Amino acid sequence: MPLTPMDSELFGAMFAHPEVAALYTDHAHLHRLLEVEVALARAQARLGVIPQASAEAISALVSDFEPDMARLSAGLLQDGVPIPALLAQLRPALPPAAREHLHYGATSQDIVDTAFVLGARRALAVLRRVLLDVGDQLAGLGRSHATTLMPGRTHAQHALPTTFGLKAAGWLSPLTRHLERLSELEGRLYAVSFGGAAGTLAALGQRGLDVAQALADGLSLSVPPTPWHTQRDTVLELSAWLTGVCTSLGKLAQDVILLSQSEVGEVFEGGGGGGSSTMPQKQNPITAELIVAAAGTAAGLLAAAARSGVQEHERGTHGWQVEWLVVPQLLGLTGAALGHTVRLLSGLDVRAGRMAQNVAASNGLMLAEALSFALAQVMPRAEAQQLVRSAARHAAGGEGHLVALVRDRLGARGADIDWSTVTEAHTLGVSADLIQRALDHHAHVRASAFPQPPSHQEIP
Structure with a gap:
């Protein structure tokens, strides 16, 4: 390796995106260094700090410059930074009047x-x-x-x-x-x-x-x-x-x-x-x-x-x-x-089917919180929690579904409870609203990144 x-x-x-990797080759890095040197010369020429002819000579040289990588590597090892060795290769190829204006200031x-x-x-x-x-x-x-x-x-x-x-x-x-x-x-x-x-x-x-x-x-x-x-x-x-x-x-x-x-x-x-x-x-x-x-x-x-x-x-x-x-x-x-x-x-x-199977295999144990709140309508909450906790131990042991075990223990006291709402599908809270909020947030941020955002549909 x-x-x-x-x-x-x-x-x-495995470890790099190809487009990003292409930006971080030696030649890509050197190209950016030269890009900055040219931009500096052009900026100084516009301001009259260096002659326009010098900026043009620097731009022309850099456009087809092929560095000696071995000399650059040796210079980098000595100087700790590639610029001195790079300048040493560039300056001799410039007109004498332009050499002092490369990398000026x-x-x-x-x-x-x-x-x-x-x-x-x-x-x-x-x-x-x-x-x-x-x-x-x-x-x-x-x-x-x-x-x-x-x-x-x-x-x-x-x-x-x-x-x-x-x-x-x-x-x-x-x-x-x-x-x-x-x-x-x-x-x-x-x-x-x-x-x-x-x-x-x-x-x-x-x-x-x-x-x-x-x-x-x-x-x-x-x-x-x-x-x-x-x-x-x-x-x-x-x-x-x-x-x-x-x-x-x-x-x-x-x-x-x-x-x-x-x-x-x-x-x-x-x-x-x-x-x-x-x-x-x-x-x-x-x-x-x-x-x-x-x-x-x-x-x-x-x-x-x-x-x-x-x-x-x-x-x-x-x-x-x-x-x-x-x-x-x-x-x-x-x-x-x-x-x-x-x-x-x-x-x-x-695999939605397997997800449903795993929900069913829990024997209603994931409904313990919902059952505690439902029972609190007919008894003190602490008593409700204790009843559900006791039934949950039996459900976990495979003795039946938690809701059925709780209903058996309640007897007549459970007559006022709407048991049809004590199901997994009825205990999702505001899940749909939360999903929509996440989708809306993404759509808003995406719209700020691109003038024409993709169409956005409400969730069911």
Whole structure:
């Protein structure tokens, strides 16, 4: 196995989304670095800081520049950042008058951080699109299974009846909130990094802020109040958002794994799941397992991202490099988790019949709360709870249905109770309303992401 599985030809599809992975190759990264250098030269030329001819020469050179990767790698190892070695290859190919205007007034971190923002913006565009796809799939499940009865489980035990539609709505709601958080995050993250050697832009005199704004305009970014060389809060916010998405997807996938256990059998991955080399009967929930693995790994990477934010004075010593190790992996893992979730939901085998069987097999035990409230109409609530608790022990032992056992114990006192309402289908509370609220929230957020949102139908 390679050192980084997500970069592997063999393992890559398991741990990275292909569109995100394509954004984080060496050549893609170098292209973004050059993109920022060109944008800087053009911005300074527009302001008259450098000659227009110099900006044109820099743009022309970069358009077909092929870096010497071996020299870049050696320079990176020596300097700790790729910019000096990159400039050393670019400058000799420029006209002498333009050489001093390349990278004028900037520092290496300005270029690297701004290129990082450009890469993150493109990756997040992919993640937003796939996240919306997942939301649409879950909304469809919520709508179509709004009345599909199943056991609700707390502490891994049967609790009260619920519907699979409400479970899907519960998977959907946090993802909708993540879309809202992403919009908030982007307003802070998509900012140019431009502070010069020590964050004062001293090399540009009084034109520093003008150049920063022009550079930001050229790249469709904003200008933060102060340079953020050692202000890494937005990088941490991005890392936390990515981890949050993975965690929410991991919860969904963990539920699928539990629901697909042989003893439960309520949900299965499409296509029969993964096979075993020796046990032909196995249908392993491999796709769900990959999502859970991504969530667990992301949580560990987030801890490293948080520690990397503790940086020294105006330029850090090591936290920056930790970000290089962590954030691209988080982007790749989140893309993988989203892609796997699309695949999981696309073929999800929801077995409503087995859900109904599991409800029936509980012998009415999930009606214990409803029975306690019904009995409280004819006796003190404490006495009602004690009667139901005693009957529940016998129902659990296979001696009969809980409602029948309670009715036998009540005798004539149960004549005023409407027993037809003490059924699983009558104890769903406001489940339908809750599902609709989740669908409406998703539709509203989706409409803000696309001018023409998909049509929305009420649940039955």
